[in-house]
Amino acid sequence: MAVELAGLLVVNGGYLVVGIAALLALRWVTAERRTWYRLGVAYLFGLVIVTLPASYVALAGVPVSWTATFVGLVVVALAVWRVGLRWPHVRLARPTLSVGGLAGAGIGAVLLVLLLYASRTFAIRPLVDWDSWAVWTVKARLLYSDPSLAPAALRSGNYGQTPYPIALPTLEALGFGAMGRYDGTLIGVQFILLALGFPLALWSLLRSRARSWTIALAALAILSAPQLLYQLLTHYADVPLGLFVGLGLAAGAAWLVSEPADGWLLGCFAAFLGMAGLTKSEGFLFALAGAVALGVATLATRERRRLVPAAAGIGALLAVLLPWRVYCLAYGLSTPDYDLNHVTDVSYLRAHADRLHPVISELWRQLTMTNKWGLLVWVIPLALLAGLAAASWRLLAFAVAWLVLAAGGLLLTYWVSTLPLGSNLTNTSYRTIVSLLVGGTALVPLFVFPRPPDDAEQASS
Amino acid sequence: MALAASLTIAAALAVSAWHNVPHSWRLMRNEHRDFAGYSSAQRDRAFGNLIPLRMDILDFWRAQLRPGDRYWIQIPFEAFSTAANKKLVVRTVAHLYLLPAIETRRLADATVVLSWDADPGTLHLKYSDQARAGLQLIFVSRINRGG
Numbered sequence: 001m002a003v004e005l006a007g008l009l010v011v012n013g014g015y016l017v018v019g020i021a022a023l024l025a026l027r028w029v030t031a032e033r034r035t036w037y038r039l040g041v042a043y044l045f046g047l048v049i050v051t052l053p054a055s056y057v058a059l060a061g062v063p064v065s066w067t068a069t070f071v072g073l074v075v076v077a078l079a080v081w082r083v084g085l086r087w088p089h090v091r092l093a094r095p096t097l098s099v100g101g102l103a104g105a106g107i108g109a110v111l112l113v114l115l116l117y118a119s120r121t122f123a124i125r126p127l128v129d130w131d132s133w134a135v136w137t138v139k140a141r142l143l144y145s146d147p148s149l150a151p152a153a154l155r156s157g158n159y160g161q162t163p164y165p166i167a168l169p170t171l172e173a174l175g176f177g178a179m180g181r182y183d184g185t186l187i188g189v190q191f192i193l194l195a196l197g198f199p200l201a202l203w204s205l206l207r208s209r210a211r212s213w214t215i216a217l218a219a220l221a222i223l224s225a226p227q228l229l230y231q232l233l234t235h236y237a238d239v240p241l242g243l244f245v246g247l248g249l250a251a252g253a254a255w256l257v258s259e260p261a262d263g264w265l266l267g268c269f270a271a272f273l274g275m276a277g278l279t280k281s282e283g284f285l286f287a288l289a290g291a292v293a294l295g296v297a298t299l300a301t302r303e304r305r306r307l308v309p310a311a312a313g314i315g316a317l318l319a320v321l322l323p324w325r326v327y328c329l330a331y332g333l334s335t336p337d338y339d340l341n342h343v344t345d346v347s348y349l350r351a352h353a354d355r356l357h358p359v360i361s362e363l364w365r366q367l368t369m370t371n372k373w374g375l376l377v378w379v380i381p382l383a384l385l386a387g388l389a390a391a392s393w394r395l396l397a398f399a400v401a402w403l404v405l406a407a408g409g410l411l412l413t414y415w416v417s418t419l420p421l422g423s424n425l426t427n428t429s430y431r432t433i434v435s436l437l438v439g440g441t442a443l444v445p446l447f448v449f450p451r452p453p454d455d456a457e458q459a460s461s
Numbered sequence: 462m463a464l465a466a467s468l469t470i471a472a473a474l475a476v477s478a479w480h481n482v483p484h485s486w487r488l489m490r491n492e493h494r495d496f497a498g499y500s501s502a503q504r505d506r507a508f509g510n511l512i513p514l515r516m517d518i519l520d521f522w523r524a525q526l527r528p529g530d531r532y533w534i535q536i537p538f539e540a541f542s543t544a545a546n547k548k549l550v551v552r553t554v555a556h557l558y559l560l561p562a563i564e565t566r567r568l569a570d571a572t573v574v575l576s577w578d579a580d581p582g583t584l585h586l587k588y589s590d591q592a593r594a595g596l597q598l599i600f601v602s603r604i605n606r607g608g
Contacts, residue, residue, distance in 0.1 A: 121492045156566060159556055184504070184505070185504045224477075224482045226488050229489065382466050386467050
């Protein structure tokens with residue numbers, strides 16, 4: 001087990017290296033601009049830029065490890081070409097001790113201890129949950145054990161729903177490759193590593209406009225929620241989806257209150273929401289809602305210099321998402337669970353309007369379960385209220401637009417579903433709300449005692 | 462107003478974390494306690510055993526399969542639970558457990574028939590090789606399509 005675990009940790013170290021290389025190659029981290037704090041996203045950013053192409057190329061029967069290695073080497077080579085072999089001399093500002101900074105570090109330490117304690121459970125808990133066995137891990141093992149047969153087998157319908165995207169199985173397959181064998185238990189470590197990467201990436205994305213202690217507090221409230229850690233333990237895709245949605249939204253919102261020409265936040269917006277869109281089918285909905293929300297917030301502020309960068313960010317996101325839709329259309333991959341044509345069929349919606357009340361009741365019941373999620377659901381509207389009071393219109397437009405579109409879209413998918421409400425709701429409602437809560441809470445630090453721009457300039461220097 | 466909302470949010474986040482951390486700690490401890498004693502083989506079979514399904518049959522099948530085999534499961538229709546019939550459950554467990562052997566939708570595409578409480582002789586196929594689990598109607602039958 002030690003050798004396999006070492007292999008898994010090495011490949012995750014590789015994601016970190018690729019992420020750092022990508023940030024250097026894109027000049028999003030430079031010595032001159034003292035952008036060192038952006039390295040906080042490096043691990044998850046590297047993981048995303050390796051996993052996304054690997055999952056697409058796997059559809060042509062190419063082993064995921066080949067694509068990941070190729071992409072990783074290209075990114076590292078690009079970084080070497082752009083900055084040379086010498087590590088840029090980063091001049092770190094002397095850290096100034098502040099009450100807020102100390103509080104942030106203390107909260108971060110509590111979170112780290114909790115996640116490290118949880119990691120021993122993630123390493124030994126077997127696959128005992130239906131979807132992880134029947135959908136996600138089976139796709140992953142298929143990609144790992146027989147890449148040439150995997151595309152046809154995935155389209156056959158035998159190995160989980162055919163229109164489910166395969167970013168998470170690709171990540172797991174890369175893990176199996178690094179371990180040297182399939183191990184459905186030990187791959188749990190990959191899931192806790194995702195959780196470990198989240199607070200650092202969130203801090204990195206929000207740091208210029210939010211206070212460290214509020215970011216740490218929001219991350220702790222999210223990751224310590226019992227339902228979040230439990231669902232992550234099951235190897236289901238819903239929590240990884242929520243984490244990527246949260247980071248994508250944080251990046252988009254932070255860009256709206258930052259220098260528009262700086263592409264790194266938009267790059268992270270496209271990468272993380274793109275990963276979300278290829279993690280689960282509803283991830284496509286949440287990512288698309290993010291794209292629309294960014295467009296709405298940009299247009300609403302009538303700030304001309306944001307239009308082109310926003311269009312570029314949205315375009316990059318769509319460029320990640322759309323090939324999967326094209327692939328599904330080309331092979332006629334669809335789910336029997338719902339027909340999207342019903343979304344615009346008023347007579348169908350009217351005929352099934354009796355589904356609305358139980359769906360809303362059940363989703364709300366899940367959202368408000370304090371023993372599972374703490375007070376997250378109440379924190380989000382309070383943050384919007386704070387934004388309203390502080391006249392943070394851009395952030396407010398973005399957050400409200402995303403929440404309305406994402407929640408409305410989720411409601412609509414239950415409304416048009418062909419599955420009987422009873423089992424469908426019970427089996428999924430506790431999971432589909434994860435992205436709403438994580439995504440909403442990831443934006444909260446921007447509304448709570450926001451860091452003024454002048455202060456932020458000092459913080460990044 | 463913004464200050465009041467910010468203070469309330471910070472308090473709500475802190476209260477959430479205050480309650481969540483011990484709860485999640487206990488949850489992780491309990492899950493660890495439940496599974497820490499499992500051997501590697503027990504972890505492999507945990508999903509099927511918890512259903513519960515006879516994993517010795519899947520072990521028998523797995524021992525006879527080779528990488529690249531395409532199997533078809535022969536099993537009579539039987540009620541199993543309110544949510545699924547027995548064939549669906551067996552096929553679902555087999556999908557992951559029997560990889561890298563792959564299930565085919567059509568018998569005509571299969572190289573191996575896996576039988577559970579069923580007689581492969583009733584399929585009227587020629588077999589090049591066959592293994593039976595004792596006297597049970599549990600078989601692994603390698604199809605001879607050479608004519």
